[in-house]
Amino acid sequence: MVDRIADPWGPRTPYPSDAAPAASGGDARWPVRVDEFLADGVGADDVDRWVQSASILHSNGDAMDVAVKDGRIVGVRGRAVDRVNHGRLGPKDLFGWQANGSPDRLTRPMVRRGGELVETDWDTAMEAVVRRSRELLDTGPGGWGHFGFYTSGQLFLEEYYTLGVIGKAGIGTPHMDGNTRLCTATAAAALKESFGSDGQPGSYTDIDHCDALALWGHNVAETQTVLWARMLDRRCGPRPPRMLAVDPRATAVAREADIHLAVRNGTNQALMNGLIRLLLHHGWVDEAYVAAHAIGLEELAEVVEPYSAPRVAAICDVPAAEVEAAAELLGTCERLVSTVLQGFYQSHQATAAACQVNNVHILRGMLGRPGAGLYQMNGQPTAQNTRETGADGDLPGFRNWDNPEHIRQLAELWGVDSMKIPHWAPPTHAMQLWRYAEQGSIRLLWISATNPAVSLPDLARIRRILAAPELFVVVQDLFLTETARLADVVLPAATWGEKTGTFTNVDRTVHLSEKAVDPPGEARADLDIFLDYARRMGFSRNDGSPLVHWHDPESAFEAWKQASKGRLCDYSAITYDRLRGGSGIQWPCTDEAPDGTERLYVDGRFTTDPDRCETYGHDLATGAVHTEQAYRAFEPDGRAFLKAARYQPPPEQPTDDRPFLLTTGRTVYHFHTRTKTGRAPQLDRAAPSVWVELSSADAEALGVEEGDVVRLDSARGSLEGPARISGIRPGVVFVPFHYGYWDADADAAGPDGRPATAANELTETVWDPVSKQPLFKVAAVQVTRVAAGDGPAPAPTVGGPAPVGGRVVPTTAGGPAADARSTTEG
Amino acid sequence: MHLAHYLGLLHRSQLDLAKAFRQVATDHREEPDVFHECHLLASQCEDHAERLKPFVERYGEDAPDEPDRLHGELFSGTRRGPLALLRDLHDLYLMAAECDVSWTMIGQAAQGARDQALLDTVHRCEGETAIQQQWVLTRMKQAAPQALVVAS
Structure with a gap:
C-alpha cells in the first residue's frame, strides 16, 4: 500500500529508451503499474461490476475502471491496457470520485423567486429558460446577440457538439466560449x-x-x-x-x-x-x-x-x-x-x-x-473537445470561420443557410462575452459546468455582472457553486460516472466514459438538458426536421463523426464499441488509419x-x-x-506601492475551484485552505515567519492567507487559485465582508492579443504582514509549496485513509 | 524638391495618430484590449516619427514654401454613447490609412532620390503601419454586429 497523498506519483518503475528507436517507435515499453483505491471496507471481490472510464480531473486522459457496488461508486482502478497510463492513476483520480456521493449535490432544479432560489420541477425551470429565450429572439433581427453560452473543460464531446450546434445553428450566436479560454x-x-x-x-x-x-x-x-x-x-x-x-x-x-x-x-x-x-x-x-x-x-x-x-x-x-x-x-x-x-x-x-x-x-x-x-x-x-466541436471560440472540425467553403460544409451538414451560422469575425472570446454581458447587450448567459465567480480575473467585477438584474443567468452544475448562487435558474446536472460520453486527451487519445450509476435525485446528464432545450425551442433544419436530430450519447457521437470527417480531427472510424474493452484510440482515425494515428506530420x-x-x-x-x-x-x-515577435514588457509592472509580482496556479491535490476535490476528504485535508508563497529573502525583509498571515493588495482587490516560505524566486508571490467561498459560508458567492481567499480578487482583466487567454501570471501586488500565525501554513509540503530554510513543517500525508494499491508487473 | 513636405506631413500624421491612439486608449479603458493595444501602437507611431526626424531635417534645409492644405485634421476627440467605440476606431483606421499611403509615397520618392537609408526606414515602418490598420479593422469587424444590430 502507498499513501498517495504523501506520494502523489507512486512507486518508480524505471525503464530505458531504445538507443536508436525505429521509425515505428521501437519496443521501449513503459512498465505497467496498476493503481487501485477502494472505499474503506470494500475488497476487490465485493465489487459488483467495473465500468470503463477515464479521468475527468486533469487533462492526461488516464484510463480507469469504476468500481460499483449496490448501485454506488466504491472505487477506481487504472486500466493496464491503455496506451496513456499503463494502469496508473493520480491522487485526484484515486480519491476525487467520492465527491459524486456528496450530500450537498443538487438534486432538483431551482428558480429565483422574490430574490431567493427555490426548488422547482424540470418543466418549470426549462420553461423559464425557454420563455426568456423566445422573448430575446423576438426583440428583432439582432435577437441572437443577446445570448451567451459559457461552458467548461469538463463536459463530454457529445455535449459540447450539441451545445455548439444549438448556439451556432439554432440561435445563431457567435457568443460561445468557456473556461477553456483560461486554460487551453x-x-x-x-x-x-x-x-x-x-x-x-x-x-x-x-x-x-x-x-x-x-x-x-x-x-x-x-x-x-x-x-x-x-x-x-x-x-x-x-x-x-x-x-x-x-x-x-x-x-x-x-x-x-x-x-x-x-x-x-x-x-x-x-x-x-x-x-x-x-x-x-x-x-x-x-x-x-x-x-x-x-x-x-x-x-x-x-x-x-x-x-x-x-x-x-x-x-x-x-x-x-x-x-x-x-x-x-x-x-x-x-x-x-x-x-x-x-x-x-x-x-x-x-x-x-x-x-x-x-x-x-x-x-x-x-x-x-x-x-x-x-x-x-x-x-x-475535455478542453480538447471544446476546441474540436466548436463549443468555444472555434468552429466544429477545426474549420476556419473566414473560409466560406468551410461554412458551407457546416450549413449543409446542419441543413441551415450559411447566413445562419455566424462567421463575420472569429467567434466571440470569453473575455469579450463577459464584456457584452457587462454592457447589457448579452441578456441571457448560460453557464455549464464551470465556476466563473471564482475562476475569472477581477472577481468583484464578475460578481457584479452576474448579479445584475437585467442579466438572466442559467447555471447547470453539480453543486450550488459561488456562480450558481447568483443564477436565475439552476439546473442540477449528472456528472462523470453518472452519464456516458467520450473525451480526448492531449495526445489525441479518445476514451469512452460509461455510465456506472444513476445520478442523484432529479439530476440529468448535461446532454439531456441540451437536447431538452433544443426540443422545447423547436430548432429546425430548413426542411422542417429537427436541427438536433440525435437523442442519446451514441447518436450524438455519430453526428459528430459526420462533422469531423475529412478534417484533421477525423473520428469517422471510431465507434463506441471500438472504444470498449481495450485502449483509447488516437484521432485521426479513418478507414485508411483504422487504428488511429500516433503522430501527426510524419512527412x-x-x-x-x-x-x-x-x-x-x-x-x-x-x-x-x-x-x-x-x-x-x-x-x-x-x-x-516560423512566426516571430519582439519582446514587449508586460502591461503591469511592479511599482513602489506594489513591488511584488503575483503568479497564480494549482496544487496537485485540487482541480479548478474544488467543487469536486474539496469534497473528497483525502484531497481536502491535504490542502484545505489558501496560502501565500514567499521567498526566504522577501519573508525576511517583511518580517514574515512561516504561517504568519499576510495580505496581498492589487489594483483590483485584496486577499489574506498564511505565508509559506518556499523556493519561489525573490520578488514573486504565488497564490493557488482554487479557494473560493462555498465552504466558508453556505450562502456566500464572494467574501461578504470576510478577508478574501480567491486569488482572482487580485488578477487583472487583460488577455493575450492572439489567443485571448487572460494573464494570471503577471499582476503587481503589495505584501503586508497582518498577524502572527498559529502554526505552519496549510500548504502541502509536496510540490511547489515545499518549505525551505529548515523550518519544521509537518510533512503532508494522507494516513491509512489514503492508502492505495500499486501493483507492478513482474 | 518637395519631398520635405511629404516627410513633414507623415511625421505630423504619425504624431497625431500616436496622440489619438493614446486618447482612445484612455477613454475606452473599459475595453482592456483596446486600452493596451492602443498604447502599444501609440509607442510604435512615436518610434516611426523619431526615425523620420533626421530625414525631415535633412531634406527640410532647402525646401520651398509649404503648399496649401498639406495637412488635414482627421481626429477631433473621442465620443460618448453606444457607437463611440466603433466610431473612434473608425477614425483611427482612417488616420492609419493616411500614414500608410504616405509611407508608400515616401518610399517612391526615396527610390527617386536614390536614398537607401530613407528606403530602409520606410521598409522598417510601413509594415507596422499596415498591421495597425489591420488590427483596428479586426477589432471593428468584431464589434460592428453587436454595436449596430444587437445593442439597444
Missing part, C-alpha cells in the same frame, strides 16, 4: 499559427524515446501526475533524458531538472528569442528540414538577433551562462520532447512564446518521429494549405487578423510557419 486557448492558437490547425503533433510514447525533455512553464508534477511519473521513470532508468525547466517557482519539476531557468514572470518571449538566436548562431538547425518544410526563417532570424544572452539574462533575471546551457541542451539533443502549459499560456505574450517552442521543434526538425514530440498541453480534461506536410487551414493567421504582437489574400501570398504549400 493558447495551445490551440499556437498550433494554428505554426501548423495551420489545432492538433497535437506528438504522442505520449515520445517520452519513451526522447533524449531531452524541455518543460516550458509546465508544472507537470502537479498538473498531470501520471505523465510526470512516465518522465521520472525515464529519468531513473538507463540512458535518461536531459531535462530543462522554465518556471519562477522551485516546483518538483524544477528541482528534478538539469537546468532550471527561474525567469521573471512575463518575460518568456525574451527568453525564447534568446534561445532561438543561440540555436541559429551555433548552427543547431536542421537546414534541410527547414528548407523543405518551413517558411519565415529570414524574418525570425532578424527579429531574434538583438536578443543576446546577456540581454536576455538582464530581462529575465537569470544567469546568461544558464541561458547558453539551455540552448546547448536544446541544440545538441537528438530527440527532444517539449511540453508547454500555463507558465506560458497564462503569461504575457502567450501565443508568441508558445509559437517559439514550436519554432525550436521546426528549426531542429523535431517533429513527426519517435522521441521528437511537442505537446501544447491542455489544462482541463513534414502541415495543415497550412489555404483551403484546409483553420486560420489565415495573426500578427503575434497585435492579434491583427491576416486576410485570405495575404495568407495565400505566403504560398504555404504544407509548410510550417
Whole structure:
C-alpha cells in the first residue's frame, strides 16, 4: 500500500529508451503499474461490476475502471491496457470520485423567486429558460446577440457538439466560449499559427524515446501526475533524458531538472528569442528540414538577433551562462520532447512564446518521429473537445470561420443557410462575452459546468455582472457553486460516472466514459438538458426536421463523426464499441488509419494549405487578423510557419506601492475551484485552505515567519492567507487559485465582508492579443504582514509549496485513509 | 524638391495618430484590449516619427514654401454613447490609412532620390503601419454586429 497523498506519483518503475528507436517507435515499453483505491471496507471481490472510464480531473486522459457496488461508486482502478497510463492513476483520480456521493449535490432544479432560489420541477425551470429565450429572439433581427453560452473543460464531446450546434445553428450566436479560454486557448492558437490547425503533433510514447525533455512553464508534477511519473521513470532508468525547466517557482519539476531557468514572470518571449538566436548562431538547425518544410526563417532570424544572452539574462533575471546551457541542451539533443502549459499560456505574450517552442521543434526538425514530440498541453480534461466541436471560440472540425467553403460544409451538414451560422469575425472570446454581458447587450448567459465567480480575473467585477438584474443567468452544475448562487435558474446536472460520453486527451487519445450509476435525485446528464432545450425551442433544419436530430450519447457521437470527417480531427472510424474493452484510440482515425494515428506530420506536410487551414493567421504582437489574400501570398504549400515577435514588457509592472509580482496556479491535490476535490476528504485535508508563497529573502525583509498571515493588495482587490516560505524566486508571490467561498459560508458567492481567499480578487482583466487567454501570471501586488500565525501554513509540503530554510513543517500525508494499491508487473 | 513636405506631413500624421491612439486608449479603458493595444501602437507611431526626424531635417534645409492644405485634421476627440467605440476606431483606421499611403509615397520618392537609408526606414515602418490598420479593422469587424444590430 502507498499513501498517495504523501506520494502523489507512486512507486518508480524505471525503464530505458531504445538507443536508436525505429521509425515505428521501437519496443521501449513503459512498465505497467496498476493503481487501485477502494472505499474503506470494500475488497476487490465485493465489487459488483467495473465500468470503463477515464479521468475527468486533469487533462492526461488516464484510463480507469469504476468500481460499483449496490448501485454506488466504491472505487477506481487504472486500466493496464491503455496506451496513456499503463494502469496508473493520480491522487485526484484515486480519491476525487467520492465527491459524486456528496450530500450537498443538487438534486432538483431551482428558480429565483422574490430574490431567493427555490426548488422547482424540470418543466418549470426549462420553461423559464425557454420563455426568456423566445422573448430575446423576438426583440428583432439582432435577437441572437443577446445570448451567451459559457461552458467548461469538463463536459463530454457529445455535449459540447450539441451545445455548439444549438448556439451556432439554432440561435445563431457567435457568443460561445468557456473556461477553456483560461486554460487551453493558447495551445490551440499556437498550433494554428505554426501548423495551420489545432492538433497535437506528438504522442505520449515520445517520452519513451526522447533524449531531452524541455518543460516550458509546465508544472507537470502537479498538473498531470501520471505523465510526470512516465518522465521520472525515464529519468531513473538507463540512458535518461536531459531535462530543462522554465518556471519562477522551485516546483518538483524544477528541482528534478538539469537546468532550471527561474525567469521573471512575463518575460518568456525574451527568453525564447534568446534561445532561438543561440540555436541559429551555433548552427543547431536542421537546414534541410527547414528548407523543405518551413517558411519565415529570414524574418525570425532578424527579429531574434538583438536578443543576446546577456540581454536576455538582464530581462529575465537569470544567469546568461544558464541561458547558453539551455540552448546547448536544446541544440545538441537528438530527440527532444517539449511540453508547454500555463507558465506560458497564462503569461504575457502567450501565443508568441508558445509559437517559439514550436519554432525550436521546426528549426531542429523535431517533429513527426519517435522521441521528437511537442505537446501544447491542455489544462482541463475535455478542453480538447471544446476546441474540436466548436463549443468555444472555434468552429466544429477545426474549420476556419473566414473560409466560406468551410461554412458551407457546416450549413449543409446542419441543413441551415450559411447566413445562419455566424462567421463575420472569429467567434466571440470569453473575455469579450463577459464584456457584452457587462454592457447589457448579452441578456441571457448560460453557464455549464464551470465556476466563473471564482475562476475569472477581477472577481468583484464578475460578481457584479452576474448579479445584475437585467442579466438572466442559467447555471447547470453539480453543486450550488459561488456562480450558481447568483443564477436565475439552476439546473442540477449528472456528472462523470453518472452519464456516458467520450473525451480526448492531449495526445489525441479518445476514451469512452460509461455510465456506472444513476445520478442523484432529479439530476440529468448535461446532454439531456441540451437536447431538452433544443426540443422545447423547436430548432429546425430548413426542411422542417429537427436541427438536433440525435437523442442519446451514441447518436450524438455519430453526428459528430459526420462533422469531423475529412478534417484533421477525423473520428469517422471510431465507434463506441471500438472504444470498449481495450485502449483509447488516437484521432485521426479513418478507414485508411483504422487504428488511429500516433503522430501527426510524419512527412513534414502541415495543415497550412489555404483551403484546409483553420486560420489565415495573426500578427503575434497585435492579434491583427491576416486576410485570405495575404495568407495565400505566403504560398504555404504544407509548410510550417516560423512566426516571430519582439519582446514587449508586460502591461503591469511592479511599482513602489506594489513591488511584488503575483503568479497564480494549482496544487496537485485540487482541480479548478474544488467543487469536486474539496469534497473528497483525502484531497481536502491535504490542502484545505489558501496560502501565500514567499521567498526566504522577501519573508525576511517583511518580517514574515512561516504561517504568519499576510495580505496581498492589487489594483483590483485584496486577499489574506498564511505565508509559506518556499523556493519561489525573490520578488514573486504565488497564490493557488482554487479557494473560493462555498465552504466558508453556505450562502456566500464572494467574501461578504470576510478577508478574501480567491486569488482572482487580485488578477487583472487583460488577455493575450492572439489567443485571448487572460494573464494570471503577471499582476503587481503589495505584501503586508497582518498577524502572527498559529502554526505552519496549510500548504502541502509536496510540490511547489515545499518549505525551505529548515523550518519544521509537518510533512503532508494522507494516513491509512489514503492508502492505495500499486501493483507492478513482474 | 518637395519631398520635405511629404516627410513633414507623415511625421505630423504619425504624431497625431500616436496622440489619438493614446486618447482612445484612455477613454475606452473599459475595453482592456483596446486600452493596451492602443498604447502599444501609440509607442510604435512615436518610434516611426523619431526615425523620420533626421530625414525631415535633412531634406527640410532647402525646401520651398509649404503648399496649401498639406495637412488635414482627421481626429477631433473621442465620443460618448453606444457607437463611440466603433466610431473612434473608425477614425483611427482612417488616420492609419493616411500614414500608410504616405509611407508608400515616401518610399517612391526615396527610390527617386536614390536614398537607401530613407528606403530602409520606410521598409522598417510601413509594415507596422499596415498591421495597425489591420488590427483596428479586426477589432471593428468584431464589434460592428453587436454595436449596430444587437445593442439597444
